[in-house]
Amino acid sequence: MSSTPDREPSASGFIAAMTVTDATMLAVGSMIGSGIFIVSAGIARAVGSPAALLAAWVLTGVITILGALAYGEMAAMYPRAGGQYVYLREAFGSFPGFLYGWTLLTVIQTGTIAAVAVAFGRFAGVILPAIGPDPIAHLPRAGLCVAMLGCHTAADAITVGATPQRLVAVAVVWMLTLVNMRGVRQGKRIQTSFTLIKAGAVVALIVLAVTVGRNAAALTANFSPDGFLGHAPTTAPFLLAFGAAMVGCLFSTDAWNNVTFAAAEVRDPQRNLPRALVYGAGLVTLLYVCTNVAYLCVLPLAGVADGATVAARGIQYATQDRVATAAAEQIFGARGSVVMAGAILVSTFGCVNGLLLAGARVYYAMARDGLLFPAVGRLNDKHVPATALVVQAIWVSMLCLSGTYTQLIQFVIFTALVFYVATTVGLFTLRRRQPDTPRPYRALGYPVLPAVYIALTTAIALTLLIAPATRAQALVGLLIVMCGAPVYVVWRALGRLPRTTAAH
Numbered sequence: 001m002s003s004t005p006d007r008e009p010s011a012s013g014f015i016a017a018m019t020v021t022d023a024t025m026l027a028v029g030s031m032i033g034s035g036i037f038i039v040s041a042g043i044a045r046a047v048g049s050p051a052a053l054l055a056a057w058v059l060t061g062v063i064t065i066l067g068a069l070a071y072g073e074m075a076a077m078y079p080r081a082g083g084q085y086v087y088l089r090e091a092f093g094s095f096p097g098f099l100y101g102w103t104l105l106t107v108i109q110t111g112t113i114a115a116v117a118v119a120f121g122r123f124a125g126v127i128l129p130a131i132g133p134d135p136i137a138h139l140p141r142a143g144l145c146v147a148m149l150g151c152h153t154a155a156d157a158i159t160v161g162a163t164p165q166r167l168v169a170v171a172v173v174w175m176l177t178l179v180n181m182r183g184v185r186q187g188k189r190i191q192t193s194f195t196l197i198k199a200g201a202v203v204a205l206i207v208l209a210v211t212v213g214r215n216a217a218a219l220t221a222n223f224s225p226d227g228f229l230g231h232a233p234t235t236a237p238f239l240l241a242f243g244a245a246m247v248g249c250l251f252s253t254d255a256w257n258n259v260t261f262a263a264a265e266v267r268d269p270q271r272n273l274p275r276a277l278v279y280g281a282g283l284v285t286l287l288y289v290c291t292n293v294a295y296l297c298v299l300p301l302a303g304v305a306d307g308a309t310v311a312a313r314g315i316q317y318a319t320q321d322r323v324a325t326a327a328a329e330q331i332f333g334a335r336g337s338v339v340m341a342g343a344i345l346v347s348t349f350g351c352v353n354g355l356l357l358a359g360a361r362v363y364y365a366m367a368r369d370g371l372l373f374p375a376v377g378r379l380n381d382k383h384v385p386a387t388a389l390v391v392q393a394i395w396v397s398m399l400c401l402s403g404t405y406t407q408l409i410q411f412v413i414f415t416a417l418v419f420y421v422a423t424t425v426g427l428f429t430l431r432r433r434q435p436d437t438p439r440p441y442r443a444l445g446y447p448v449l450p451a452v453y454i455a456l457t458t459a460i461a462l463t464l465l466i467a468p469a470t471r472a473q474a475l476v477g478l479l480i481v482m483c484g485a486p487v488y489v490v491w492r493a494l495g496r497l498p499r500t501t502a503a504h
Contacts, residue, residue, distance in 0.1 A: 013379045014081065014264040015184055020272040020279075022188045026354050027259040027280025029195035032202070033112075033351035034119035035252030036288055037324035037344055040295060044316045046245035047238075049230025050222045050301050053315075056242065057292050060249035061285030063460075064256050066453035068281040069444045070424045072274030075260050076441040077430070079269030081385075082365025083260025083358075084423055091426030091433075094369065095488060100419050101366040102484035107477070108412050109359040110392060112255065113352055114399035117173050120348040121165030126341035131164045160402050169400045176353045177393040180360070183382040184265045187357045194350030201343040202287050205324065209294030213331035215311065221300040243463030244470045250413045250460070252288065256281050257420075258358035265361075270440035291324075298327045360388035371491065411477030414470075417461040418481065424454050 018026070044053050074087040085104075089097030104110075125131040180187040221227045259276050263269050266276070295315055303314025310326045313319065318326040324344070328336030364385035367377025380386035427443060427450055443450055464474040 013383055015383045016265055016267045016269075017184045018188050018262070018266045020267075020275055022192050023259050023262075023266045023272055023276035024279045024283070025192040025195040026188070026262065026358065027256055027276050028199065028284055029191050029350045030255040030258040030354035030358060031253055031280065031284045031351075032195070032198060032287070032347055033116040033252075034123075034344060034348050035248065036202070036291055037340070037347070038321045039248030039252055040292055040323045041315055041318045041321035043245045043248050044301050044314075046241050048302075050228050050296050051230065052242060053296075053301065054289065054292055056246050056249050057289050058285075059456075060246060060253055061281070061289060063250075063453065063456050064253045064281045064285060065278065066449055066456070067420055067424065068256060068277035070427055070446075070450040070453055071257060071260060072277050072441050073439060073443040073446075074423075074427060074430065075263060075273035075277065076270045077437055077439055079263040079266070079273060080365065081262065081264040081361040083263055083362065084257050084419070085261075085362050085365055087260075087423050087426055087430075088419070089369070091429045092422070094371065095485075096422065097369075098366065098371050098488050098491075099481055099484045100422075101362055101371065102487065103415050103419070103481050104359065104362055105392070105395065106484075107480055108416055109355060109362070110396045110399055111412055113173065113355045113359070113392075113396045114169070116348050116351050116355070117169035117396070118166060118400055120172055120345060120352065121168035123341045123344045123348070124168055125165055126337055127345075131168055133163055133165050136162045136164070136167075162401060166400050166403075170397045172349065172352060173356070173393050173396050173400070176349075176356050177389050180353070180357050181380065181382065181384060181386045181389055184262075184357075184384055187353065187384075190353050191350060191357065194346055194353065198343065198347040198350055199283075199287065201346060202291060205327070205340075205343070206287075206290045206294045208331055209298045209327060213298050213327070215298050215300075215330060217311070218296065218298055218300045221302065222296040227301075240463060240467045241469075243460055244467040246460060247413050247464065247470060249288075250417070253281075253284060254412065254416055255355060255358075256284070258354060261358040261361040274441040295323055295327050298330045299323070356389065356392065360385050360392050363388040363391065371488075411473050411480060414461060414464050414474040414477040415481055417457050417464075418478070421454055421457050421461065424450050424457075 040053065043056055047053055047056060071084070071087075075083070078086045078090060080086050085097050085101050088100050121131060122133070125133070176190070179190060256277070259266075259280065260273065263273055266272050299311060299318070300314040301316060303317040304312060305317045307313035307317060310318075310329050313326070315323055315326075322340075325337050325340045328340035330336070332339055363372055363376050364379075365377075366372045367374060367388070375387045376385070376391060378385070378387060428447065430437070431446075461474075464470040
């Protein structure tokens with residue numbers, strides 16, 4: 001594969017068109033969506049001090065980089081379409097691999113795409129007010145309030161139907177799906193271009209915030225010794241709250257593994273995949289930490305929910321949690337909301353493209369192993385899994401119009417953490433079971449650093465199970481994973497699953 005020019009398909013049928021830069025931009029672009037512009041408000045309310053806010057982002061970055069270092073070895077061993085699905089299958093067999101692919105298709109990938117696409121629609125409404133949230137047609141709220149999806153009040157109830165914002169989301173999903181069906185070159189061009197633009201926009205926000213936009217009152221409140229550390233609590237309730245608050249950070253950095261899904265389309269993947277994983281995780285970690293420092297330079301952390309001004313509401317109570325918009329308004333005045341809306345449109349557009357491109361490769365790999373319908377495992381004349389892209393777009397569209405994406409993404413992090421832990425345990429299993437398999441790259445710091453990653457990730461997952469604020473979502477996430485078990489049993493009973501699953 002490493003010697004195959006990008007104009008010719010390799011033995012797998014894919015075209016290796018992505019350079020290390022393209023692969024890194026796929027990793028970065030899939031990670032940076034709308035989260036970094038919003039979630040800091042909720043984290044700030046939960047942890048209560050600038051030090052704890054920054055610590056949550058730093059710890060998330062460390063965890064992500066450790067995961068990227070561990071995954072790099074498996075990516076170099078198995079540079080095939082499907083990435084993490086392939087690693088689980090090779091380490092533990094087809095059943096764990098199927099559970100991962102099932103959860104990716106039903107919740108993790110598609111739910112995230114829907115959430116980011118609807119975020120695109122919401123911020124498009126800032127620029128074009130006609131793109132509003134009011135339903136064009138919908139079913140009654142009360143009849144669709146499902147307790148297991150977290151609907152405890154009328155405000156939480158699921159509203160199924162079309163709104164201008166949701167229709168824009170669906171249109172973006174299908175437009176980018178059609179672009180990606182035309183070939184990996186088209187998809188990678190959009191991804192690389194939009195990722196560079198949005199990374200530049202984030203850097204611009206950081207630079208402006210720490211230079212011309214600095215707020216003396218915010219600096220004093222956030223960076224004085226008492227203000228920075230707050231009360232520095234170390235009690236068990238605070239630690240649980242801190243762990244639960246990291247859900248926002250983890251959601252914002254999730255999808256760092258997506259570049260492995262498209263491994264068959266990366267040039268010299270044994271060398272470039274590990275680099276793209278680490279470069280992408282490291283760059284996003286740096287941007288996210290610096291972005292939160294920028295917020296703290298412009299806005300006080302503490303605020304009041306009904307504050308009359310942006311500064312009075314602070315980071316904790318930014319309007320609709322749009323911290324980046326509040327910071328931009330503090331820097332640019334009233335036009336700041338429009339400036340930031342434009343930046344977030346670029347960010348979410350590129351993020352949706354990356355998630356669509358990568359996710360379809362997992363479903364393709366599953367179908368090649370007999371775990372999905374055969375048509376999903378075929379490439380079109382442009383050497384991309386067109387049917388997998390269409391199936392993905394159909395389900396994402398249903399999630400957008402159903403309104404369930406808001407509830408589903410609450411379950412994404414716990415289920416994703418479970419599979420991150422399982423996959424990294426698979427690294428140890430593969431070292432033992434396949435000692436002679438070529439390893440062009442060996443995980444840095446093995447076995448210590450992968451073990452630290454497993455310990456940290458497991459601790460956060462257990463925190464989500466214990467903390468009252470996240471326990472229900474974690475349990476439902478686990479239930480969604482296990483719902484794949486009977487599907488797998490039925491699939492085998494129908495004779496769809498081969499006795500042995502060949503590597504592709």
